[in-house]
Amino acid sequence: MITTSSKLFYGLGAVSIAGSIVWMIAHDGGALGAVALVFIATALIFLGAIASYVRDGHVLSTDTEQHDSAPAAQRGPDRSWFPLGVALSLGTLVVGLVTSPGIFKVGVALLIAMLGEWLIQNWSDRASSDPSYNERVRGRVVHPLEIPIGGALLLAVIVLSFSRIFLSLSVNAGPIVFAIVGALVLFFGSMLSIRPGTSRRVVGTICGVALVGLSVVGVVLALDGEREQLTEAAEEDHFAHRACGEEADYSDEDAVRAVSAKSSVAATVTLKNGVLYAEMDGYSGPLTSITLQRSLNSNILFQNEDEGEHRMVVTYGKVVESLGGGVERETLLQACTSLVAKGGQQGVVVNVPKPSFSSTEGFSITVPGLEGASVEVLVP
Amino acid sequence: MKTARRWRNASKAAIAVSALSFLASCAKDAPQDTWQPAGPNAERIDNLQRPVFYVAGVVGVIVFVAVAWAMYRYRDRGQAIPEQTHGKPVVEIVLTVIPVLILLGVAVPTASTIFKLAKTSDTEMTINVTGQQWWWEYDYPASGSNIEQYGITAPIVTSGQLVIPENTKVLLRVTSRDVIHSYWIPKLNGKKDSVPGRVHLLRMEGSKPGIYAGQCTEFCGLSHSYMRMEAVVLSRADYDAWVANQLEEYTAPEAGTDAAAGEALFIQQCSRCHQVNGLKNSDGSLNIAAPEQNLVSGAAPNLTNLMTRNTFAGASWDLLTPECRDNVWNASSADFGERYLAGVSTECLNQKDLREWLRNSPAKKPMYADPTKLASTGGLYRGMPNLGLTEDQINIIVAYLLERK
Numbered sequence: 001m002i003t004t005s006s007k008l009f010y011g012l013g014a015v016s017i018a019g020s021i022v023w024m025i026a027h028d029g030g031a032l033g034a035v036a037l038v039f040i041a042t043a044l045i046f047l048g049a050i051a052s053y054v055r056d057g058h059v060l061s062t063d064t065e066q067h068d069s070a071p072a073a074q075r076g077p078d079r080s081w082f083p084l085g086v087a088l089s090l091g092t093l094v095v096g097l098v099t100s101p102g103i104f105k106v107g108v109a110l111l112i113a114m115l116g117e118w119l120i121q122n123w124s125d126r127a128s129s130d131p132s133y134n135e136r137v138r139g140r141v142v143h144p145l146e147i148p149i150g151g152a153l154l155l156a157v158i159v160l161s162f163s164r165i166f167l168s169l170s171v172n173a174g175p176i177v178f179a180i181v182g183a184l185v186l187f188f189g190s191m192l193s194i195r196p197g198t199s200r201r202v203v204g205t206i207c208g209v210a211l212v213g214l215s216v217v218g219v220v221l222a223l224d225g226e227r228e229q230l231t232e233a234a235e236e237d238h239f240a241h242r243a244c245g246e247e248a249d250y251s252d253e254d255a256v257r258a259v260s261a262k263s264s265v266a267a268t269v270t271l272k273n274g275v276l277y278a279e280m281d282g283y284s285g286p287l288t289s290i291t292l293q294r295s296l297n298s299n300i301l302f303q304n305e306d307e308g309e310h311r312m313v314v315t316y317g318k319v320v321e322s323l324g325g326g327v328e329r330e331t332l333l334q335a336c337t338s339l340v341a342k343g344g345q346q347g348v349v350v351n352v353p354k355p356s357f358s359s360t361e362g363f364s365i366t367v368p369g370l371e372g373a374s375v376e377v378l379v380p
Numbered sequence: 381m382k383t384a385r386r387w388r389n390a391s392k393a394a395i396a397v398s399a400l401s402f403l404a405s406c407a408k409d410a411p412q413d414t415w416q417p418a419g420p421n422a423e424r425i426d427n428l429q430r431p432v433f434y435v436a437g438v439v440g441v442i443v444f445v446a447v448a449w450a451m452y453r454y455r456d457r458g459q460a461i462p463e464q465t466h467g468k469p470v471v472e473i474v475l476t477v478i479p480v481l482i483l484l485g486v487a488v489p490t491a492s493t494i495f496k497l498a499k500t501s502d503t504e505m506t507i508n509v510t511g512q513q514w515w516w517e518y519d520y521p522a523s524g525s526n527i528e529q530y531g532i533t534a535p536i537v538t539s540g541q542l543v544i545p546e547n548t549k550v551l552l553r554v555t556s557r558d559v560i561h562s563y564w565i566p567k568l569n570g571k572k573d574s575v576p577g578r579v580h581l582l583r584m585e586g587s588k589p590g591i592y593a594g595q596c597t598e599f600c601g602l603s604h605s606y607m608r609m610e611a612v613v614l615s616r617a618d619y620d621a622w623v624a625n626q627l628e629e630y631t632a633p634e635a636g637t638d639a640a641a642g643e644a645l646f647i648q649q650c651s652r653c654h655q656v657n658g659l660k661n662s663d664g665s666l667n668i669a670a671p672e673q674n675l676v677s678g679a680a681p682n683l684t685n686l687m688t689r690n691t692f693a694g695a696s697w698d699l700l701t702p703e704c705r706d707n708v709w710n711a712s713s714a715d716f717g718e719r720y721l722a723g724v725s726t727e728c729l730n731q732k733d734l735r736e737w738l739r740n741s742p743a744k745k746p747m748y749a750d751p752t753k754l755a756s757t758g759g760l761y762r763g764m765p766n767l768g769l770t771e772d773q774i775n776i777i778v779a780y781l782l783e784r785k
Contacts (some may be wrong), residue, residue: 291521295678
């Protein structure tokens with residue numbers, strides 16, 4: 001039986017065949033267009049055959065029982081965004097291939113995720129004729145993955161945005177902003193607890209706006225760059241070890257800023273009016289000589305009460321390396337703070353492996369650039 | 381019948397254990413008895429703990445009697461369960477107020493004692509105390525009053541025995557090189573934890589010359605029980621003599637003697653970890669030990685003046701024979717200094733334990749010193765390994781060590 005829609009396909013197929021013949025005549029035997037039209041005709045005839053086979057999926061108007069139950073009467077699956085997602089993932093992947101391995105990896109991950117979601121969506125759409133059941137089936141499969149990964153990504157966006165914001169803000173503004181944001185979160189949470197009946201839409205809108213706002217500010221400040229001090233520290237190769245005494249405003253050296261290092265110090269060394277002296281628990285006055293235990297981590301705290309910025313350097317011997325051919329290289333064993341401004345403190349942890357009598361020069365604590373500012377270090 | 385017999389047996393066992401515990405408290409001359417203070421700091425603790433103990437004892441007896449009476453008086457005899465009531469404000473208030481008053485009464489002297497024990501402003505001498513598995517190192521800094529009042533012009537480092545002058549307010553700066561230990565000489569003061577990376581302060585003062593024993597009180601590994609210590613209190617004159625002796629230059633053994641051969645072997649075998657100040661290599665350069673390359677703690681006992689001490693291996697064994705040890709420990713205050721400063725002579729040397737130690741130290745004191753099992757520490761030992769010395773080598777090492785005083 002030739003149904004209505006199959007007539008359309010068969011007719012279009014016949015037109016395509018006729019068109020291919022006309023094409024060959026008009027183009028003097030040119031086959032390319034004719035082949036294309038033949039393929040179209042084949043496809044249309046194939047579709048016409050399918051339409052005939054399923055009888056256009058129609059339900060007889062007299063068969064009222066099938067008006068609600070026939071497949072054609074059911075709600076079709078929702079529009080799927082996954083083809084778009086796959087396309088974007090492929091685009092990311094290609095861009096990454098040209099620009100950066102990181103973007104390429106993100107593209108691969110997105111592609112795998114989108115294809116996976118698409119496959120599961122298609123599978124669940126065919127699970128039954130009940131869309132809500134299909135949705136539950138889909139959720140049962142993908143929610144254990146979607147929810148934790150989505151949560152982690154959301155958290156990552158928040159943390160990343162916050163970190164960009166605080167790396168960009170000045171040292172003084174950071175705590176103020178953090179306090180304000182914290183207060184707002186506390187306020188919002190308190191309001192929710194006072195009014196538990198607040199609609200989910202309102203809560204969701206506030207959270208969504210906050211998230212978008214945070215992300216936008218994070219992106220803008222990330223593009224703006226980190227604050228000046230951090231930029232300078234990076235330019236000075238912040239994490240590289242430098243020889244003590246070399247000027248580097250933001251270099252850490254071996255300095256320890258941990259609270260624990262300041263809470264239990266072996267000695268506090270102070271620079272005041274160009275004079276360096278040490279203080280230790282158990283000694284009543286300032287000391288010009290201190291004794292440290294051998295092979296022991298000793299916390300030494302430097303406090304600068306002098307004008308300008310100064311660093312403390314602990315020198316505890318030297319290592320002699322043979323470079324061959326009778327050439328030797330001497331390297332001083334040193335630990336030092338970074339430059340400390342007036343009123344500032346910084347600690348260093350020193351572990352001296354050899355007794356001080358092993359060195360002809362002795363061990364000492366000095367301040368570069370200040371002649372005579374020295375404390376003797378004895379190690380038994 | 382069976383139940384009654386079991387009760388009788390259990391009662392007998394309980395009585396026997398209680399009696400033994402009671403008898404143990406009657407020991408005389410217990411070297412680590414907290415009830416026999418020998419210095420002002422320990423006396424402060426004693427003055428606090430005695431009244432607290434008496435009060436706690438009285439309260440304890442009252443509670444025990446009350447509980448026992450209630451158990452007997454209201455024991456189950458098949459009677460009907462009496463009416464159940466809840467809450468008796470008067471009783472509850474009284475039973476709250478009385479303990480509060482008692483605790484307040486204890487808290488005031490306790491706080492006062494804590495502050496007195498923590499005082500450091502009157503310190504007359506400072507000594508660094510460093511714990512490591514399983515021995516204590518003492519070093520006397522050449523700084524401040526140590527130089528001015530006690531003539532310690534160069535750092536002195538020793539181990540096993542802390543030597544202090546009598547009636548002197550000594551401040552110990554206690555720390556650790558590896559794990560947490562705890563320093564405790566019961567007759568001189570309370571205990572103080574030694575923690576890596578921290579310096580804890582502990583006052584120490586001895587009222588009369590003598591030796592006071594203690595031991596590590598924080599479990600610190602395999603040989604924790606062998607981590608002992610002794611505090612030696614000397615009269616001021618004797619202390620000055622001890623300092624002068626410690627600061628003396630190194631004297632090399634006479635050429636051709638066993639001691640000279642022992643010195644060469646010491647450089648070859650022992651000085652990898654043990655420092656002897658002033659010891660020189662065959663090329664004339666100073667011999668500098670490298671314990672940091674061989675030991676987890678990075679330190680081994682300095683043996684410069686070993687035979688001025690009475691103990692070795694973390695004060696686990698005496699360097700003196702039992703007779704000579706008793707001669708020192710039981711000396712009167714007047715004679716003690718002279719006997720202690722005599723050090724260890726050939727006749728008094730505890731050859732048995734020292735030779736056993738040199739023969740195979742891990743067999744004598746458990747340590748992580750098996751060279752085949754050092755993967756987790758990167759090849760570093762905890763304690764002294766078995767050096768595999770022959771009897772001849774032990775003889776010459778002992779001869780060398782006997783001159784270290």
